[in-house]
Amino acid sequence: MRFSFYFLMLSLVFSCASVEAELRVMTLNAEWLWTPHDRHIDGNKFNKGDMTPSAYREEINFYAAMISEQKINIVAISEIENERVANDLADELGGKWYAYFMQGRDTATGQDVALLSNLSHVHDSLTDFGFPSGRLPGSSKKKRLSKIVGAQFWVHHQDLNNVASTDLGPYKLGVITAHFLSKRKGDFKKSQNRKRQAYALVKAMDYFEKTSKKLIVMGDFNDEITSPTLKILRKKHSLKTIQDCPLSFKTNASTANSYARRIDHILYSGLVCNKQQVIDLLKFSDHNAILGIFK
Numbered sequence: 001m002r003f004s005f006y007f008l009m010l011s012l013v014f015s016c017a018s019v020e021a022e023l024r025v026m027t028l029n030a031e032w033l034w035t036p037h038d039r040h041i042d043g044n045k046f047n048k049g050d051m052t053p054s055a056y057r058e059e060i061n062f063y064a065a066m067i068s069e070q071k072i073n074i075v076a077i078s079e080i081e082n083e084r085v086a087n088d089l090a091d092e093l094g095g096k097w098y099a100y101f102m103q104g105r106d107t108a109t110g111q112d113v114a115l116l117s118n119l120s121h122v123h124d125s126l127t128d129f130g131f132p133s134g135r136l137p138g139s140s141k142k143k144r145l146s147k148i149v150g151a152q153f154w155v156h157h158q159d160l161n162n163v164a165s166t167d168l169g170p171y172k173l174g175v176i177t178a179h180f181l182s183k184r185k186g187d188f189k190k191s192q193n194r195k196r197q198a199y200a201l202v203k204a205m206d207y208f209e210k211t212s213k214k215l216i217v218m219g220d221f222n223d224e225i226t227s228p229t230l231k232i233l234r235k236k237h238s239l240k241t242i243q244d245c246p247l248s249f250k251t252n253a254s255t256a257n258s259y260a261r262r263i264d265h266i267l268y269s270g271l272v273c274n275k276q277q278v279i280d281l282l283k284f285s286d287h288n289a290i291l292g293i294f295k
Helices: 002-020 053-069 083-093 188-209 228-235 253-257
Strands: 023-033 074-080 098-101 112-117 133-135 142-144 148-155 171-179 214-220 264-269 273-280 288-294
Touching: 023 053, 023 171, 023 214, 023 264, 053 083, 074 083, 074 171, 074 214, 083 098, 083 112, 098 148, 112 148, 112 171, 133 188, 142 188, 148 188, 171 188, 188 214, 188 228, 214 288, 228 264, 264 288
Parallel strands: 023 074, 171 214
Antiparallel strands: 023 288, 074 112, 098 112, 133 142, 148 171, 214 264, 273 288
C-alpha cells in the first residue's frame, strides 16, 4: 500500500510538470523600430528616421506587455536599430530578462536583430558565427548573412511558467535568429541570394549542433514555408516547423487561412511542439508575431 501511494504521488508530480512546463518562444518583426535617444540614425541608404520619443515608448511598452501577457521565454526581434533598442525592451520587461545582441553588418538599412530571454544564459555562447556566407551547389558566388545572432540557454522546468514542481533536469537549447534579404522589389538575383543566406544559416546550425541537440531557428526569412529557401534551412538538421502544430483557439480564421504565406518562421529540432499562435501587432508592424509553444 505504501509503495502504491508513493508511486501515485511521483506520477502526479511528473504529470503536472509535463502539463504545466511549457517553453514559449516568439519571433516578431518590429518594422523600423528606431530609438530617438542615441542622437544617430543608422542606415546610410534606406531608413525611416528616428521615431518621436512618445511613439518609441508606446511601441516598446506594447511589445513588453504582449510578451508578458503571453508568458514568453525567448523572443527574436528584427528590424531594430541597435543594441539600445533591445536593452530598452529588456528593461521594460524587467525581472530576469536580458537582451543578447551582436552588431550587424547591414550599413545600408542599419537594421539589426536580437534575442531576449528570461532563461539562464550559457556562458560565452553569444555569437554572430562570424557572419557566415553561403553558396549554391555548383556555384562559387557567396552571400553573407549580415544580421544574425545566436545564444544558448539552460532550460529548467521550474523556470517555465512558474512551475513549482521538482526540476526534471536542465537541458541546453541553442537559439538562432537571422533576417534574410527582403522580397520587396524582388527578382531572381535576390531569390538566389536568399537561398545562399539559407546555406549560411545552416553553417550556424552546424556550430550549435555540436554542443546542443535541441535547436530553435527563427526570424524573418522573407520566404514561404514551401519555398526553396526554407527547404534548404530544414533539410540538413531535419528541422520541423510550428506551422504543422495545432493553431491556438485565439487565432482568428482569416489569419489562420493565411498561415501558409508567412515569411516569419519558427523552426526547431529535439522538441515537441504543442501549439502555435499568430498575434496581430496592430499599427506597430506590418508583420504578425508568431508564437510557438513547446512541451
